[in-house]
Amino acid sequence: MTHLGVPKTYKLFIGGAFPRSESGRTFAVRRADGTLAANAALASRKDGRDAVVAARKGFGSWSRATPYNRGQVLYRMAEMLQGRRSEFVALLTQGSDAGSDAAGAEVDAAVDRLVHYAGWTDKITAVFGSANPVSGPFFSYSAPEPTGVVVVLAPTGSALLGLVSAVAPVLASGNACVLLTDQDPCVAVTFAETVATSDLPGGVLNVLTGVLAEVAPHLAAHADVNALDLTGADPTLRASLAADAADTVKRVYVPAGTPDFTAPPGTARLRAFVEIKTVWHPVGALALSGGTSY
């Protein structure tokens, strides 16, 4: 008896669940030779809104989690990605003319990238924070805090490594993320499946597949989005999205030049989505005589 294969439907990832698009729309994903690989959900404006609501909900627990715990979860994501290596190699080779060696190297690099940022989580405060010398009887120290809900337009070209390199630093510092991708939806949604089994609280990462130019402007203008990573947008779209974002004073990150994700990642993306909070605190007891404060 012949076995009838069950083709997979690539759905969205919102709030820890995999819903279809609210609009009911789908689009065809084609292999490099033009044959149909799968159907994927075509996200709408309202899917974007739902994803932001889910991200805001997820932000609470994720930003309050200890950096140590966040590191464990990111490391767990690396473990799950490693376990699905062959699946990702198959997906990466179907979407482009890359050989399986190159695809395997990309998956390995993506695993390493997650481990890299898993190590960063409990060092962000130490490295980017400071105790400030001030001329008064005060402690003054600055510490980075997560920005909030960050919308990431997935980088083009490097389907898995680029995506992981953009998402991991956003999550490492405690932000919640809405990832929007208009290229290889199979890779993005399969990555969402690895995340869904990695103890990341629901809503911290949301994945929307669709047309950037359709959904991104609504997210750029959305008042409950705190920052935008415009890596995946072309220069014209970048300019208009940055203008939309200005009305609500969002942080906007645009990489310098074309990013090379195989190179060591540096700290630009980590620093882009943190807010430095400075606290002043009086030192010692104030003497009633007005003399020394000690």
Place this chain on the structure above:
Amino acid sequence: MTSALTDPTEAPSSGDALPSWTTDVTRNESSLRRFLAGLPGVDPVGIEQRAAALATRSIKKASKLAAIDLAIAMVDLTTLEGADTPGKIRGLARKGIDPDPGTEGVPHVAAVCVYPDLVEAAVEQVRGTGVKVASVATAFPSGRSSLAVKLADTALAVRAGADEVDMVIDRGAFLAGRVGLVFEQIQAVKQACGSARLKVILETGELATYDNVRRASWLALLAGGDFIKTSTGKISPAATLPVTHVMLQAVRDWREATGQLRAVKPAGGIRTTKDALRYLVAVREVAGPQWLDPHLFRFGASSVLNDLVMQRRTQLEGHYSGPDYVTVD
């Protein structure tokens, strides 16, 4: 939609004479029990299906904006916490008077709803603004006390200047079949209210069946309740669409039977604009367009006001708003 926002004073009051059959029905406990048992049963599957079908209706653009404004005008902005302070009540009242400072044309809410000992703080704050002060009373939320205590509780609220009193019925007595006792208590509280409007909380989450909700609704209407209200908000489930359907049917039928207009107030569990608009659709379809009026329909809620304000901005500004841009209660 503006025609729905008529001057409340023009709406027929519930003080008109009742038809003579009501006196027969309420003569004694057994006649009352006979009448309530004779009410037609509710078809649960049918009512839930009808409620779900109406909930799929989509309201857009200008109609949505008008519906949001109407919903804001129908909110009984409520705080019923043990930790309430006069300062919190004043803040809540200010929010009720102007739910979205800096934006033109936002209506004020219908009322602020507080505990009796905090009515004074609310009355001071809302004086001259058109916002009413409602107070829960009668051993809220359980209703487990003597009639004397319940009346004293009501008197405290009325003396402090409450325009509306939200009483709870004795669910234990109702479920035990002592409908005469419940009837007399509602009547006594109504008398203690004086000119204040009386909302009768049925606490539908404890009544177990739709048939009981229908019977309790009629009992409250017969006893003189100006409003029938679903819940205290302290019990889950609180207000649901099907339960509100049953209660809207009751006030519609009451209108047909007596000519009087009585009001409905779902309370608890209404958190989003979408929820609120679904209730408005139900009001329009089950009771009738006349009930699309803050005098005859209210939402007992607190967090829904922020969502209504955010959705209103979304309609006007063309982009989604966020909780960072509204007041935190």
